[in-house]
Amino acid sequence: MNSPRTIQITARRIPAALGLAISALLLNSLALPAWSLMEYSQSQRDTVVELVEQLQERHYAKLDYDDELSSEHLDSYIDSLDSGKMFFLAADIEEFEKYRTVMDDEVREGKLDAGFAIFNRFHQRLQDRLTTTIETLPEAVAAMDFNVDEIISLDIESRRWARDQAELDDRWRKQLKNQVLSLKLADKPQDEIVPTLEKRYKRQLKSVKQYNNQDVFQIYANALTELYDPHTNYLSPRSTENFNINMSLSLEGIGAVLQMEDEYTKVSSLVAKGPADKQGELHPADRIVAVGQGEDGPLEDVIGWRLDEVVELIRGKKDTVVRLEVIPAKSKSTDERKVITIVRNKVKLEEQSAQKKILEIPNGADTVKVGVIDIPAFYIDFDAMRRNEKDYKSTTRDVKVLLQELQDEGVDGIVIDLRNNGGGSLQEANELTGLFIEYGPTVQIRHSSRRVWRDGKRLKSPYYEGPLVVLVNRLSASASEIFAGAMQDYQRAIIVGDRSFGKGTVQTLIPLTEGQLKITESKFYRISGESTQHRGVVPDIVFPSIYNTDEIGESSLDHALSWDNISPIRHSDYGDLAAVLPVIQAQFDERSGHNPDFIFLEDQVALAQQTRQIKELPLKESERIALRDSQEAKALSIENKRRKAMGEELLTSLESDDDEASDDSDEFADVDAEDAAKAEEEDDDVLLEEAGHVLIDALLLSKQGLALNQEKNSVQ
Numbered sequence: 001m002n003s004p005r006t007i008q009i010t011a012r013r014i015p016a017a018l019g020l021a022i023s024a025l026l027l028n029s030l031a032l033p034a035w036s037l038m039e040y041s042q043s044q045r046d047t048v049v050e051l052v053e054q055l056q057e058r059h060y061a062k063l064d065y066d067d068e069l070s071s072e073h074l075d076s077y078i079d080s081l082d083s084g085k086m087f088f089l090a091a092d093i094e095e096f097e098k099y100r101t102v103m104d105d106e107v108r109e110g111k112l113d114a115g116f117a118i119f120n121r122f123h124q125r126l127q128d129r130l131t132t133t134i135e136t137l138p139e140a141v142a143a144m145d146f147n148v149d150e151i152i153s154l155d156i157e158s159r160r161w162a163r164d165q166a167e168l169d170d171r172w173r174k175q176l177k178n179q180v181l182s183l184k185l186a187d188k189p190q191d192e193i194v195p196t197l198e199k200r201y202k203r204q205l206k207s208v209k210q211y212n213n214q215d216v217f218q219i220y221a222n223a224l225t226e227l228y229d230p231h232t233n234y235l236s237p238r239s240t241e242n243f244n245i246n247m248s249l250s251l252e253g254i255g256a257v258l259q260m261e262d263e264y265t266k267v268s269s270l271v272a273k274g275p276a277d278k279q280g281e282l283h284p285a286d287r288i289v290a291v292g293q294g295e296d297g298p299l300e301d302v303i304g305w306r307l308d309e310v311v312e313l314i315r316g317k318k319d320t321v322v323r324l325e326v327i328p329a330k331s332k333s334t335d336e337r338k339v340i341t342i343v344r345n346k347v348k349l350e351e352q353s354a355q356k357k358i359l360e361i362p363n364g365a366d367t368v369k370v371g372v373i374d375i376p377a378f379y380i381d382f383d384a385m386r387r388n389e390k391d392y393k394s395t396t397r398d399v400k401v402l403l404q405e406l407q408d409e410g411v412d413g414i415v416i417d418l419r420n421n422g423g424g425s426l427q428e429a430n431e432l433t434g435l436f437i438e439y440g441p442t443v444q445i446r447h448s449s450r451r452v453w454r455d456g457k458r459l460k461s462p463y464y465e466g467p468l469v470v471l472v473n474r475l476s477a478s479a480s481e482i483f484a485g486a487m488q489d490y491q492r493a494i495i496v497g498d499r500s501f502g503k504g505t506v507q508t509l510i511p512l513t514e515g516q517l518k519i520t521e522s523k524f525y526r527i528s529g530e531s532t533q534h535r536g537v538v539p540d541i542v543f544p545s546i547y548n549t550d551e552i553g554e555s556s557l558d559h560a561l562s563w564d565n566i567s568p569i570r571h572s573d574y575g576d577l578a579a580v581l582p583v584i585q586a587q588f589d590e591r592s593g594h595n596p597d598f599i600f601l602e603d604q605v606a607l608a609q610q611t612r613q614i615k616e617l618p619l620k621e622s623e624r625i626a627l628r629d630s631q632e633a634k635a636l637s638i639e640n641k642r643r644k645a646m647g648e649e650l651l652t653s654l655e656s657d658d659d660e661a662s663d664d665s666d667e668f669a670d671v672d673a674e675d676a677a678k679a680e681e682e683d684d685d686v687l688l689e690e691a692g693h694v695l696i697d698a699l700l701l702s703k704q705g706l707a708l709n710q711e712k713n714s715v716q
Contacts, residue, residue, distance in 0.1 A: 041514075115217075152178045218239065229505065235517070256269075289303050290325035291324060293313075300313065326339075326340060359692045395424075396431035418476045422478065426443070442455055442527065484537045
């Protein structure tokens with residue numbers, strides 16, 4: 001089962017990544033370099049026939065590649081090449097209409113004429129634009145007037161195709177102006193702006209000239225496969241090589257899952273206990289704009305680079321240093337920058353092991369001891385298990401030991417912390433569930449053949465019977481959702497936190513003549529019959545989310561398979577949550593409404609939501625600065641609101657304590673880069689402590705007779 005923590009190197013939307021990064025002025029009569037047409041090979045003809053056959057026969061969605069899907073394939077392919085509508089004109093799109101309902105017929109015959117013809121048009125436009133931009137860049141930047149009252153739209157989705165060359169050229173002019181202004185506001189010296197952009201565009205032009213027919217085929221194929229679902233992908237031979245890197249090797253680096261988004265390399269998630277995760281400054285949805293080697297090596301601009309090229313820069317030997325210049329996730333524009341230094345290393349299995357701690361939470365005159373078990377992944381050493389080693393590592397074995405230790409230490413209840421747990425072994429999700437129920441099913445799996453099989457705890461055995469809370473967030477996925485969903489369905493635990501990721505699908509790798517097809521063949525279902533797909537696990541008590549669900553989670557992905565349900569499985573209940581949840585919800589509302597740290601978190605989330613509503617940016621420098629100052633003032637007000645409630649000294653600015661001016665100030669940052677990292681750590685503590693309070697509420701209600709965990713009382 002794939003999880004968000006598996007390092008996957010793909011080449012999705014490579015040309016789009018170049019497209020939005022490139023800016024240019026009017027195309028003129030300058031002599032343009034010659035370029036050659038891309039042509040497809042016989043092996044690619046054979047491969048595309050195999051690919052379509054496998055999609056139609058084995059994919060869970062059972063979609064037929066017909067005229068309707070051919071039409072969607074055309075739109076998807078054009079969007080993959082030019083999502084920002086920065087190259088093609090409306091006349092080009094009209095010309096491409098002739099392919100709309102014939103691509104399916106062509107592909108079945110092993111023909112790729114439509115895909116290569118469209119790409120060759122794009123490729124020519126791309127090289128022309130880059131060449132012109134490089135040649136006219138100094139004059140273009142010198143002519144810019146930042147006192148002119150104009151804006152650039154951030155709403156790419158509603159952008160139409162340019163009617164003529166003049167409209168497209170003006171779009172490029174504003175794009176370039178915005179990039180120059182962003183560099184100015186990021187305190188880039190004036191005399192370094194043109195060289196920075198020139199180097200960026202020359203690197204992009206070099207990459208563009210290195211495109212080959214494998215790149216074209218992969219983009220064209222994925223424009224089709226991803227119509228089936230976002231986890232079904234064609235992997236070219238080069239991408240296959242990266243995808244097949246085993247876990248130990250792929251973690252000899254920084255331990256981050258990367259993907260392409262427009263012109264940027266974006267952090268999808270971090271590997272638990274990996275170098276980046278332990279360093280603490282890199283976060284999901286951060287965008288990497290430059291990479292430097294060693295403590296003081298030059299930062300190389302990587303905007304518009306191919307994903308595999310960026311990965312190659314970031315990877316390196318253990319104990320070496322890599323520096324990443326990033327645009328923080330909370331920033332709305334490209335103006336904020338932060339440099340993060342990470343020491344490359346390997347992630348050791350024991351560092352991913354479950355860990356325990358005890359929270360001592362005041363409750364009136366008493367102090368309640370709450371045990372916490374943090375599970376970063378569902379791991380198992382399969383090789384050691386097959387060798388029949390006595391003490392092989394696994395999530396369930398480790399948690400079983402920690403459970404006993406916490407009970408011996410006299411805890412009153414347990415919180416299972418699954419935040420940021422992207423999944424792992426299905427076997428371990430089942431085994432772990434068995435530590436908290438006497439016996440019974442854990443998960444249902446339905447194959448594309450519609451055959452359903454069940455897995456779970458088959459034999460009765462002792463289990464932990466005390467109060468239980470499970471804490472999840474948006475990055476809790478796959479196996480985490482199986483466990484949390486089972487605990488909720490058995491009414492064995494109260495689920496708190498944020499709605500989970502929503503990945504309820506299983507992928508299989510199929511070799512093709514050239515490359516491989518990663519295809520979704522099965523879906524997970526809870527014992528209640530509900531799928532974890534798309535919706536994820538919805539907590540019983542919802543905490544504010546520090547993640548933007550529009551950017552992170554299955555529901556943020558195009559063509560994600562829908563939620564559905566199948567027949568439930570008869571199972572026992574271990575409590576009556578319906579009786580206690582309204583009371584616990586009311587107590588949570590009362591407590592969180594007076595908790596300064598919790599209010600601070602909610603205010604930060606609200607500000608981030610307001611910031612995401614901004615659909616355009618001013619290109620007039622004074623207005624841009626005013627917008628930045630306004631955002632910083634709001635963030636400062638939120639911080640001082642918390643400080644006042646805590647009786648702490650108020651701040652006059654969000655600069656660091658040493659009064660060193662930040663090089664990375666941004667009008668759309670909720671807090672500055674250093675404070676953001678601190679704030680997230682504080683947020684985590686607040687959420688964990690609140691999970692402990694929910695457990696205490698349940699414990700007290702149980703003592704009052706509203707039993708959360710009592711003898712199994714019904715069979716459904």
